[in-house]
Amino acid sequence: MPSDFNAQRRAQLLIERVADYAIYMLNPDGTVASWNAGARRFKGYAEHEILGQHFSRFYTEQERAAGMPALALKTALETGRFEAEGWRVRKDGTRFWASVVIDPIYDDVGDLFGFAKITRDITDKKLARDALRRTEEQFRLLIESVVDYAIYMLSPEGVVTTWNAGARKIKGYTAEEIVGSHFSCFYTEEDRRNGLPAQILARARTDGRAEAEGRRVRKDGSTFRASVVIDAIHDPDGKLVGFAKITRDITERAQLEDAREALQHAQRLEAVGKLTGGVAHDFNNILQVIGGSLQLLSGTVAGIPAAQRYLSMALTAVDRGGKLAAQLLAFARRQPLQPVVLNAGRVVRGLEDLVQRAVGETVEVETAVSASLWNTLVDPHQLENVVLNLAINARDAMPDGGKLTIELSNTMLDDSYVSAAHEVPPGQYVLLAISDTGTGMVPEVLARAVEPFFTTKGEGQGTGLGLSMAFGFVKQSGGHFRIYSEVGHGTTIKAYFPRTLESEQLLPEPNAGEARGGTETILVVEDDPNVQATVVGMLGDLGYHVLRADNAEMALAVLRAGVRCDLLFTDVVMPGPVKSTELARQAKMLLPSLKVLYTSGYTQNAIIHGGRLDPGVELLSKPYRREKLASKVRQILGGQAAQAPARAPKPPRAAQAPEQGKRVLLIEDDAQARELYRDILQAAGYGVAEAPSAAEALDMLARERIDVAVVDYSLPDLDGLSLARRIAAAHPGVALVFASGYGSLVAGATDLAVRVLTKPFTDLQLKEAVLAAVASR
Structure with missing residues (x-):
């Protein structure tokens, strides 16, 4: 008994000392039977003030009216425990948030002895929970709004x-x-x-x-x-x-970024376009002098087969240079377009055989043209060039063969499309789509595809101007150009040309036959003395009476002097205060029947507006051959043409003394260049062997005695520098000469005894380089 008494006393003292919990007993009727320090602290009652009082006084008035105190005791009796949270009232009337636990207490025989009640003040936690709940609700409302x-x-x-x-x-x-x-x-x-x-x-x-x-x-x-x-x-x-x-x-932001990027890209292309246009102008003048001079020589070498062959090769090279310049102008949107109203399907259908020959037998070509294709206003000759260039590009992307599809159809570009495509008005368009099943382009290549001179092909396998030319032509024609490509799945190029409601025009038949001249008087106005001399010579050979002037002021002085003139042939870009268009206007006031023909390698905006020749303007683009000049002049002057007078041939040159016994290997993939070098060296007495690739050259060196190897830097299977090192290692007795347009690329090859010929070079320079190489051995 003493030990039980002591244990009870210790428990009572422990409960009494707890200050953070109100722990007290209730009698079965709910009156307070005991009171500890914690109860005194946060309920405010002293023990003598509360013992015998009903515990309901701790509840709010509303809870007492609702019978909450009695319900709490009833729940404790029925379930064995009552737990709840709620507002409770202190002695001074203030309230606190309480956590309450009520347990029924039974004596040894099972009779209800009373209730044990524990109350804890959790007001701070209640306020924190409420604040969190309010914050969460505010955040929810914020997110919702x-x-x-x-x-x-x-x-x-x-x-x-x-x-x-x-x-x-x-x-x-x-x-x-x-x-x-x-x-x-x-x-x-x-x-x-x-x-x-x-x-x-x-x-x-x-x-x-x-x-x-x-x-x-x-x-x-x-x-x-x-x-x-x-x-x-x-x-x-x-x-x-x-x-x-x-x-x-972020659609608007992305569109803005796309627009900014497109603007920067357009500005870059515009800057490059101005540069290439200016280069093309000077280049065309140079080509005109070369081509014109060669054609003037044609009469002097009549009856000399070798000379005529060289002349033909040189003129072919001039034509190639002219095409390159035309591609530069096309990209720069400076080519003089002569559009007509046409059905593009007829143009493309007429190219089917030519396209098939261009792409080869390993590529299947399919052409699909809409039966009700709309008309469009476009330059037919440039359209043909675009189709052929894109077909050749597609062929190169399908080295093992594949399928090329050319489609023409009607389409609409609506507001939603043009909002993402800059500089494209909505409306009706004729769509030219050219698709291949080739290798496709990676995104980095696709982003630069229309930049001039950008190419993924090897040296000598492409200029990188095909897509640039197509892009420039389509844009200059008022159209829209898009490229879709995926690696391994091929490429589709789409060119959109604006629809026209005008009726189709019949295209003139090409004017074939010999160059025809006449006896009319032509005033040539050209500030470049070399160009002037060649054109005056060509017109003179055609039988015309030719006057010349270095600028517009001089030309007007000639006409004011009363000289009769039938045709004014003037360069578009003229120095001095009087421009070519003003010269033409004043000249026609002096001679109303005077015909005018412009010529230029770069038209700028003098006679071209909106990418097209002004109405009634006739233009002959540089460089041009004698036949083209003769045809154009006769077209403008009209009337019957006389055949060009023949020129007396010049005697053949004396052959040079041969260099006996030495053999030269020409390693060059361009057949015309090989032929020219071969003839020069054979004329000098060398024995000449030829190889169009590095593999064939190495095979020939292993089988034959060779003294000098003339190596082109750009070869289809190996660069010339690597080939030269192989030759030097395997055949140390063979002298080396580089023939390349990239002399700087090999100038640093200090490990090789090599002579460099930078293209273009003369026959004398080639012979001197080979002779020096022979002497070094």
């Missing part, structure tokens, strides 16, 4: 669980329509097929956050450019409970 961001929650599996006003605005779904759906429905079909939704959730799960930009889909099926952030949400134990997802519509 945000309309510029789609903010919502996903389950760990990616199912939408919440939805705010911004999500409704951006994506178009109401909460009732989308909650419970998987978020992958916002992705494009291609992205879903590629597993992008699962990938982005996996990244957020692993890294805690995933950020991305891409196309997303609205409820109505339209797409927008989205910036997405997904954060993984974990509970206090680290378990993933879901994802918070924020999506922002």
Whole structure:
């Protein structure tokens, strides 16, 4: 008994000393039977003030009226315990938030002895919880009110669980329509097929956050450019409970960035265009002098087969240079277009055989033209060039063969399309689409595809001007140009030409036959003395009476002197205060029947506006051959043409003394260049062998005695420098000469005893280089 008494006393003292809990006993009727220090501290009553009082006085008046004290005791009796939280009242009338536990107490025979009641003041926790709840509610309301961001929650599996006003605005779904759906429905079909939704959730799960930009889909099926952030949400134990997802519509920003990038790209192309246009002007003048001089020589070498062959080769090279200059002008949008109203399908159909020959037998060509194709206003000759250039590009992208498809159809470019395509008005267009099944382009190559001289082909295999020319022509024609390409799946190039409602014009038949001249008087106005001399010589050979002037003022002085003139043939770009168009205007006032023919290698804007020749303007683009000049002049002057007078041949030159016994190997992939070098060296007495590739050259060196190897830097299977090192290592007795337009590339090859000939070089320079190489051995 003493020990039980002591234990009870210790328990009583322990309860009495607890100051943070109100621990006291209630009699079965609810009156207070005991009172500890904790009860005294936060309820405010002394022991003598509360013992015998009913515990209901601690409840609020409303709770007492609702019978809450009696219900608490009843619940404790029925369930074995009563637990609750609520407002309670102190002695001074103030309230506190209490956590209450009431347990019934029974004696040894099972009769109710009373109730043990523990009350704890948790007002601070209550206030903190309320503040948190208010903050959460405010945050929820804030998120709900945000309309510029789609903010919502996903389950760990990616199912939408919440939805705010911004999500409704951006994506178009109401909460009732989308909650419970998987978020992958916002992705494009291609992205879903590629597993992008699962990938982005996996990244957020692993890294805690995933950020991305891409196309997303609205409820109505339209797409927008989205910036997405997904954060993984974990509970206090680290378990993933879901994802918070924020999506922002950045379509306008992306369009602005695209527009800025397009503007910068256009400015770069414009700068390059001005440069290439200026270069083409000077280049064409040079080619005109060369070509004209060679044609003037044609009569002097009549009856000399070798000379005529060289002359033909040189004129072919001039033509190649002229085509290169034309491509530069096409890119620069400075070529003098002469558009006519036509059905582009007829032009393309007429090219089918030529295209098939150009691409070879390993490429299947299919042409599809809409039966009701609209007319368009376009230069037919330049359109043919574009189709052929793009077909050759496609052939090169299909080295093992494939399929080339050329399609022409009607199409509409609406406001939604042109909003993303700069400088393109909406409306009706004729679409030319050229597709191949070739290698395709990587994005880096695609971004630079229309830049001039950009090419992925090897040295000597392309100029990089094909797409540039096509791009410039389409844009100069008022059209739109797009390239679609995917590595391994081929390329499609689309050219859109504006529709015209005018009737189709019949194209004139090409004027074939010999050059025809006449006896009329022509005034040639040209400031370049070399160009002037050649054109005066060609016109004189054609039988015309030719007057010349160095500028517009001199030309007007000639006409004011009363000289009769039938044709004014003037360069477009003239020095001095009087421009060519003003010269023509004043000249026709002096001689109303005077015909005018312009010529230029670069027209600028003097006679071209909107990318087209002004109405009634006749132009002969440099460089031109004698036949083209004769045809154009006769076309303008009209009447019967006389055959050009023949020129007396000059006697052949004496052969040079041969260099006996030495053998030269020409390693050059250009057949015309090989032929020219061979004839020069054979005329000098050398024995000449030829190889169009490095492999054939090495094979020949292994079988034959060679004294000198003339190596071109650009070869189809190996660069010349690497080949030269192989020759030096395997055949140290063979002297080396480089023949290349890239002399600087080999000038640093200090490990090789090599002589460099920079193209273009003369026959004397070639012979001197070979002679020096022979002497060094």
